[in-house]
Amino acid sequence: KQEVTQIPAALSVPEGENLVLNCSFTDSAIYNLQWFRQDPGKGLTSLLLIQSSQREQTSGRLNASLDKSSGRSTLYIAASQPGDSATYLCAVSRGPGGSYIPTFGRGTSLIVHP
Amino acid sequence: NAGVTQTPKFQVLKTGQSMTLQCAQDMNHNSMYWYRQDPGMGLRLIYYSASEGTTDKGEVPNGYNVSRLNKREFSLRLESAAPSQTSVYFCASSEARSYYEQYFGPGTRLTVT
Numbered sequence: 001k002q003e004v005t006q007i008p009a010a011l012s013v014p015e016g017e018n019l020v021l022n023c024s025f026t027d028s029a030i031y032n033l034q035w036f037r038q039d040p041g042k043g044l045t046s047l048l049l050i051q052s053s054q055r056e057q058t059s060g061r062l063n064a065s066l067d068k069s070s071g072r073s074t075l076y077i078a079a080s081q082p083g084d085s086a087t088y089l090c091a092v093s094r095g096p097g098g099s100y101i102p103t104f105g106r107g108t109s110l111i112v113h114p
Numbered sequence: 115n116a117g118v119t120q121t122p123k124f125q126v127l128k129t130g131q132s133m134t135l136q137c138a139q140d141m142n143h144n145s146m147y148w149y150r151q152d153p154g155m156g157l158r159l160i161y162y163s164a165s166e167g168t169t170d171k172g173e174v175p176n177g178y179n180v181s182r183l184n185k186r187e188f189s190l191r192l193e194s195a196a197p198s199q200t201s202v203y204f205c206a207s208s209e210a211r212s213y214y215e216q217y218f219g220p221g222t223r224l225t226v227t
């Protein structure tokens with residue numbers, strides 16, 4: 001059974017720092033990996049999706065990398081801002097054998113203070 | 115283009131009452147999902163529907179039923195609510211052409227007393 005772990009569980013940093021959030025998974029036979037952002041009391045917003053054949057994806061100040069062989073992904077946030085404060089979740093999906101259903105990590109709660 | 119919508123946003127039930135959570139998507143997605151999110155437990159899949167006319171159990175289906183009414187709508191029913199079903203419920207959808215990227219609704223916060 002796939003297990004997804006996110007470290008650290010919580011992070012508090014001053015504004016302007018570059019951040020790395022980690023996601024690890026136990027089964028490397030994945031179809032894709034997705035990073036989400038969740039604000040308090042809200043739903044999940046998709047940030048980046050990396051297909052299994054890709055090594056990284058970028059969107060603005062966000063860069064996500066994928067190393068399937070080691071079962072790891074990182075989300076890099078450049079020049080953090082208070083508006084980046086949220087919980088960040090990663091999810092990995094298996095292919096047809098797993099019906100493309102994602103397994104979620106429990107998230108990293110990020111606070112960026114001015 | 116509203117994406118994924120859910121109703122209601124909040125609900126309080128007494129133990130033993132029933133209710134249906136509604137979900138609709140306007141992205142023409144084939145796959146739809148129901149999750150619950152609990153503190154310390156993360157997101158867990160209750161049921162999913164890979165296409166119109168099909169539904170399958172997820173990790174925590176007990177106490178729930180679902181209906182895929184048409185391609186747009188996927189409802190979750192609690193027949194006899196229990197305090198253990200107090201949670202936040204999320205509906206999501208995805209599609210093969212976008213590599214099954216998941217799109218989530220805003221959630222329903224349910225309290226069972």
